[in-house]
Amino acid sequence: VSESTVRRLSLYLRVLEELAREGEATVSSRALASRAGTTAAQVRKDLSLFGSFGKRGLGYAVPPLAEQLRAIMGLSRKWRVVLVGAGRIGTALFEYPHFRERGFEIVAILDDDPVKVGKEWRGVRIRPGAELEAAAREGGAEMAILAVPAAVAQRLTDALVAAGVRGILNFVPLQLQVPEGITVNNVNMAVELESLAFALQAPAAHSGRPRSDKAI
């Protein structure tokens, strides 16, 4: 299963949940594709990787397919997340209601800013970075959001790994070194903007269609 597929599944799920809220009982692959910015053939191909959904000519049953996608994506359960870095990015993520609705629960927050240490965010006390391993372990954290200065990122990553964290969403512009079995998803806004520059300065090769196989 490719990364692009997983990203599209995430989009399909969002669309299906919107349709459910709108009271739609069924959706065609074409309508689902249109709202997710892809093609009907792509939708059918992506879903066929995980089983047989939908009935020919009838489309997909919206709430059951949403539920199946949540199960496939690992989203029918809670995930305990440690937030490492409570700066702007960390705060934006912490306050994003979608994360909680999706079952991502922040169980620990670390930051070295003396103004922040000791404060509570929705009942979670902010602790200094030196306590990361203990905090992650006590909270039973399985995932981490890493949004800290580059200089301390690897050291904090090592602490996360030592505490048993298996997945890291990394906002630090650095290639983290992790052992086998640890998944790192990197988000780098500089690279995003630079790839936009590349697309705009080479219009012949790159313009003409918005990217549809990526996260939205």
Place this chain on the structure above:
Amino acid sequence: VSESTVRRLSLYLRVLEELAREGEATVSSRALASRAGTTAAQVRKDLSLFGSFGKRGLGYAVPPLAEQLRAIMGLSRKWRVVLVGAGRIGTALFEYPHFRERGFEIVAILDDDPVKVGKEWRGVRIRPGAELEAAAREGGAEMAILAVPAAVAQRLTDALVAAGVRGILNFVPLQLQVPEGITVNNVNMAVELESLAFALQAPAAHSGRPRSDKAI
């Protein structure tokens, strides 16, 4: 040229600039690959798309290769950028020094928060969203960073397109509709976290190696 390639080029450039600051005159494809989290063969393959760089056995000359990559990526020039939405994400991006160093200049800022409208950020006055098309046009904006509520995102996108903006870095969890020739790069943190959940709940198929073909 694939998106993954462009992302790796962006990484190579960052590594080369680090090496230049450290005073290194040359670098092997193996050392460059190691710092960018990929393989020497991948580095050679990526660079070969754009010409013949480096000398067999001598490696790459660091400052010239950095300069060539900047040119290839469209980063040897300035880009005028309009910032649409001055919330947490918009602010984080505005304050990120790397963007200015890279030649991305914020020429206009739009936000509907009455507390923010009229304020100046580094000499750029924040204007209400209704003035987006005029502001983008006056600033000669070529790119936009879109970080606004979903409900207004498409309308503001239409205004950006009308103003002549050709590239949008989109933080809104929505598939923007744009005409041919407009590039949209989507960044969605929910999708990133969900794809991490997918990887962790399906360990057999997905764990074992951190992703190296993505932005860091």
